[in-house]
Amino acid sequence: MSPLRRRMIEDMQIRNLTPNTQRVYVAQVVRFACHFGKSPDLLGPPEIRTYLLHLTQERRLAASSIIVTVSALRFFYHTTLKRPWAVEDDIPAGRQAKKLPVVLSQEEVARFLGAVDNLKHRTILTICYATGLRISEAVRLRPAAIDSKRMVIRVEQGKGRKDRYVMLPPKLLDMLRDYWKGAHPREWLFPGRLPGQPVSPLTIDLTCRQVREQCGIAKPVSPHSLRHAFAVHLLEAGTDLRTIQLLLGHRNLSTTARYLMIATSKVCATASPLESLDVLVPTVPDLVPA
Incomplete structure (x- = not known):
């Protein structure tokens, strides 16, 4: 060097x-x-x-x-x-185009996760959707991070070198127990092929591409897509932005607030002011050809 x-x-x-x-x-x-x-x-x-x-x-x-x-x-x-x-x-920094992610529906998430045959990979991807973890955080979990008494998962040194807790849903706990019985992991909850290393995020990305083709889902699917779905589905269910921010580990609330633009059942279901008008909107008569 x-x-x-x-x-x-x-x-x-x-x-x-x-x-x-x-x-x-x-x-x-x-x-x-x-x-x-x-x-x-x-x-x-x-x-x-x-x-x-x-x-x-x-x-x-x-x-x-x-x-x-x-x-x-x-x-x-x-x-x-x-x-x-x-x-x-x-060394100027260019502007990055701000594109809204395409979000999977709950039915699509269920169809996708159900098609993942590898139990280790399915458990990792389920964690991404059930808790909103980044793939880099999910693959680096240790067995001690799963706290079944408090029903939380401790994320150590996530993005930005920050620790945080996320929820441990009962369904996810059952899946983790099934995985534990067969894998018996030691240092890492999801060990990889290399000794002493967790499974690579690239391996999980490859699984996503393969399973997406098998399922026939038109939308792009990745571990981060499941994280987006976690946030949007929580928002649409009525969870406040501040809670979602803490779960996702966002530094700024403005980063979390962008999900407001894609939570269609929350935003697009808002009544238009047109509905409160007392007068009727005139209809345009059908045009009859001469």
Whole structure:
């Protein structure tokens, strides 16, 4: 490992960035350097601009992917190299299109989960829907996180290095007990193929794609889709936004509030002011051809 890479990793560790963020940031800086065939400390604003244009115009990456690259380069040049130039001006962050997720209905969720044959994978995906956990949080659960006496699940060091509790529904507890009888997990509740490591989120993503095709569900299905469905279905059932925010582990309430735009049974069922008018809306007579 080069001294420069080691210093960047140490800078991220000091600031308590998650291991996944550290891996992503290092990979982005390495790709940037490889594109020009030079050490990144020899590159500057002109190369950064050229590289971002390359990602946008030639590789046609999504805005979300480019934002990750921008964040990694900003950290490297501002924090690790302490370059005097204005990082925000030379490494602009593009705007990400705000798209509403497509939400599965409860019937679609039931059909999808019922078609997952692998008990471990079905249990993980059921956790994502039953509790709203991110897939990265679900696969890293430990057996001790399941508290059947208080009927809660403890999520340790979730996104943003935050701990929180989520509910443990009785149906999910029954499924976990069935899974436990056959698997007898030790360190991780859902161990992977590699010794000492939990199952990979990519494995669960692959299961989602395969089962979605088998079920004939037209909507996209992923572990995060089940998290979205959890939030929307709770909102439509009358749960307040603040509670949903705590369950999802959102830092800002505004992030949770976006689900108001897709909770159709709550928003679209609101009576239109037209219904309170005393006068009738005139009807347009049918046009009869001459």
